[in-house]
Amino acid sequence: xxxxxxxxxxxxxxxxxxxxxxxxxxxxxxxxxxxxxxxxxxxxxxxxxxxxxxxxxxxxxxxxxxxxxxxxxxxxxxxxxxxxxxxxxxxxxxxxxxxxxxxxxxxxxxxxxxxxxxxxxxxxxxxxxxxxxxxxxxxxxxxxxxxxxxxxxxxxxxxxxxxxxxxxxxxxxxxxxxxxxxxxxxxxxxxxxxxxxxxxxxxxxxxxxxxxxxxxxxxxxxxxxxxxxxxxxxxxxxxxxxxxxxxxxxxxxxxxxxxxxxxx
Amino acid sequence: xxxxxxxxxxxxxxxxxxxxxxxxxxxxxxxxxxxxxxxxxxxxxxxxxxxxxxxxxxxxxxxxxxxxxxxxxxxxxxxxxxxxxxxxxxxxxxxxxxxxxxxxxxxxxxxxxxxxxxxxxxxxxxxxxxxxxxxxxxxxxxxxxxxxxxxxxxxxxxxxxxxxxxxxxxxxxxxxxxxxxxxxxxxxxxxxxxxxxxxxxxxxxxxxxxxxxxxxxxxxxxxxxxxxxxxxxxxxxxxxxxxxxxxxxxxxxxxxxxxxxxxxxxxxxxxxxxxxxxxxxxxxxxxxxxxxxxxxxxxxxxxxxxxxxxxxx
Numbered sequence: 355x356x357x358x359x360x361x362x363x364x365x366x367x368x369x370x371x372x373x374x375x376x377x378x379x380x381x382x383x384x385x386x387x388x389x390x391x392x393x394x395x396x397x398x399x400x401x402x403x404x405x406x407x408x409x410x411x412x413x414x415x416x417x418x419x420x421x422x423x424x425x426x427x428x429x430x431x432x433x434x435x436x437x438x439x440x441x442x443x444x445x446x447x448x449x450x451x452x453x454x455x456x457x458x459x460x461x462x463x464x465x466x467x468x469x470x471x472x473x474x475x476x477x478x479x480x481x482x483x484x485x486x487x488x489x490x491x492x493x494x495x496x497x498x499x500x501x502x503x504x505x506x507x508x509x510x511x512x513x514x515x516x517x518x519x520x521x522x523x524x525x526x527x528x529x530x531x532x533x534x535x536x537x538x539x540x541x542x543x544x545x546x547x548x549x550x551x552x553x554x555x556x557x558x559x560x561x562x563x564x565x566x567x568x569x570x571x572x573x574x575x576x577x578x579x580x581x582x583x584x585x586x587x588x589x590x591x592x593x594x595x596x597x598x599x600x601x602x603x604x605x606x607x608x609x610x611x612x613x614x615x616x617x618x
Numbered sequence: 619x620x621x622x623x624x625x626x627x628x629x630x631x632x633x634x635x636x637x638x639x640x641x642x643x644x645x646x647x648x649x650x651x652x653x654x655x656x657x658x659x660x661x662x663x664x665x666x667x668x669x670x671x672x673x674x675x676x677x678x679x680x681x682x683x684x685x686x687x688x689x690x691x692x693x694x695x696x697x698x699x700x701x702x703x704x705x706x707x708x709x710x711x712x713x714x715x716x717x718x719x720x721x722x723x724x725x726x727x728x729x730x731x732x733x734x735x736x737x738x739x740x741x742x743x744x745x746x747x748x749x750x751x752x753x754x755x756x757x758x759x760x761x762x763x764x765x766x767x768x769x770x771x772x773x774x775x776x777x778x779x780x781x782x783x784x785x786x787x788x789x790x791x792x793x794x795x796x797x798x799x800x801x802x803x804x805x806x807x808x809x810x811x812x813x814x815x816x817x818x819x820x821x822x823x824x825x826x827x828x829x830x831x832x833x834x835x836x837x838x839x840x841x842x843x844x845x846x847x848x849x850x851x852x853x854x855x856x857x858x859x860x861x862x863x864x865x866x867x868x869x870x871x872x873x874x875x876x877x878x879x880x881x882x883x884x885x886x887x888x889x890x891x892x893x894x895x896x897x898x899x900x901x902x903x904x905x906x907x908x909x910x911x912x913x914x915x916x917x918x919x920x921x922x923x924x925x926x927x928x929x930x931x
Contacts, residue, residue, distance in 0.1 A: 452707060452708035453713055456706070456711060458678065460700065461698065461699075461701045461728055
């Protein structure tokens with residue numbers, strides 16, 4: 355086979371995988387849309403959290419810099435919990451249903467289902483941030499130009515990848531009941547450790563050092579940088595990229611090896 | 619796609635010395651099987667014999683512990699190999715909120731060639747329910763949809779696991795007709811069942827599996843013949859001694875009425891008379907597929923370690 359034919363062959367395959375990922379994302383969304391309350395819940399939850407936890411604290415809400423960072427931290431937390439729940443639990447559940455083994459018999463590479471899930475669930479997660487931005491703008495002193503907000507959303511979407519992949523790894527490893535427990539532990543550990551509940555400014559030195567290895571802390575720094583400007587520490591983008599690559603490889607290996615839920 | 623259209627005569631799929639373990643359980647034990655294009659192959663065996671495991675190895679859901687599985691000359695875990703393969707979801711697993719037409723479109727999007735959906739929809743009687751969500755369908759409707767999905771991608775090989783379990787007689791016959799029409803159009807079909815009636819009605823070639831092994835492989839007539847069995851019923855008080863005569867495979871007693879399954883009834887009757895053992899009321903008849911099946915699978919369970927993986931020629 356000549357080099358050009360080979361290149362054309364793999365280009366075709368990639369094109370097909372992208373198109374099929376789109377198909378999977380569309381049908382994932384269609385299934386979700388058919389149960390509207392599920393969508394409304396996930397769209398409203400982050401904005402409600404902002405109203406309850408940030409707006410009443412005038413010390414934070416009245417300060418433009420702190421308020422903006424609080425809105426960002428909450429957005430990162432919302433995107434993270436969406437990733438962990440949306441992937442960890444829904445994947446664990448779908449592996450227990452007989453539709454999942456059927457999908458494995460269709461001629462689509464493993465990446466297609468993962469990409470379809472990422473686009474559908476991730477897209478909804480980012481959509482849920484818009485109400486947070488509105489509430490932040492209306493009820494706190496948080497400030498950002500529309501351009502900066504757009505940059506922030508892009509940073510948010512990119513940095514969400516590791517937590518989505520952690521969700522996928524959990525979903526492919528554990529049965530759904532165990533997945534719920536593990537997702538909750540991971541969510542609070544990574545949320546607190548990543549400085550999403552308390553600003554890292556208040557961390558003792560040792561916690562600050564540990565925190566820099568967490569994808570949530572790295573995500574927070576990147577989004578703060580995208581929205582507020584200032585210096586970006588090198589470890590934030592490097593950390594996010596490393597987490598993404600390693601987790602993607604793990605997720606793909608697990609996906610290929612997976613033979614559905616195992617019972618003993 | 620050149621690789622997925624092999625020349626006539628080359629098998630569509632094959633298992634070569636395949637074993638598969640689930641923890642301590644040996645589900646398949648050194649199975650060799652070729653699926654040539656053109657026939658309807660019935661995989662017959664009791665629960666837990668390994669029928670579904672064979673299908674799950676062929677459709678790429680599982681990998682063998684040892685041995686080789688090929689689908690259109692490739693590994694079944696390669697999506698390209700599955701381009702001309704049709705499978706069926708369990709009907710309980712259809713996504714509840716999607717409409718019938720949406721499920722068909724979703725599955726169709728995976729295949730390079732798709733069958734003309736209008737005729738498929740007609741054939742499986744799905745036209746009146748296209749706009750319904752699958753959660754609203756009756757058991758029979760779901761089953762028809764599930765089986766129809768196997769044919770959406772214009773497959774050359776179709777694997778059906780217990781396609782009519784739980785259907786009433788009429789629905790079963792409707793589904794059989796649809797399967798025969800698809801087969802006439804060129805699809806090779808592998809169907810598992812524990813309904814002997816279903817295998818007798820559909821299959822041209824029968825593979826009997828039991829305890830993870832292929833016990834017999836041949837046409838329907840050959841399978842019944844291979845079990846080699848004829849039934850000889852007599853009334854006697856000497857069942858034990860008669861059962862030790864050459865050619866007796868097994869016997870069943872109901873008081874003094876005993877049925878012997880023998881390889882050659884002529885030889886048996888001669889031996890019986892020569893033995894001078896008392897008997898009366900002799901009746902001889904050929905075995906049914908069911909009896910062949912019981913004999914084959916029963917022998918497999920009795921023998922802890924049969925000498926070969928294939929008793930088939």
